[in-house]
Amino acid sequence: MSWMKEKNIPFTFHDYKTMGITAKILKSWCEQLGWETIFNKRSTTYKELGPEKQASITSAAKAIPVMVEHTSIIKRPVITKADKVVMVGFDAKKYAEVEW
Incomplete structure (x- = not known):
């Protein structure tokens, strides 16, 4: 959110x-x-599910x-525009390439 606010x-x-x-x-x-x-799969929540649930x-x-x-x-953030997923996760370099 900070990145988007900075770029107006x-x-x-x-x-x-x-x-x-x-x-x-x-x-x-x-x-x-x-x-x-x-x-x-790297989240703490996923790790807390246990191996059997994870395997399923x-x-x-x-x-x-x-x-x-x-x-x-x-995964966060999920950036959507007109119901299309533009980006998942934060990467300032990739964000700069998107037409907002």
């Missing part, structure tokens, strides 16, 4: 950790980029319900 780029912030997120939105994101891009998450269909329930597992 208007945005709307949706905190899915507190506001939640729908399976429909996550399905769209996964279809656009693949569930592995959206699902953060092998597809978007299995990852989406986990992301709905445990929103901290979603």
Whole structure:
């Protein structure tokens, strides 16, 4: 958010950790980029799931319900424009290349 504010780029912030997120939105994101891009296997939340649960998450269909329930597992930020995912994660160099 700081980067966008510094560049005077208007945005709307949706905190899915507190506001939640729908399976429909996550399905769209996964279809656009693949569930592995959206699902953060490095997160503390993922590590707390335990090996059996982790091993069971092998597809978007299995990852989406986990992301709905445990929103901290979603990589952040997810930048969308007109329902299209523009970027996942922060990379100032890549952000500078986007037409905002």
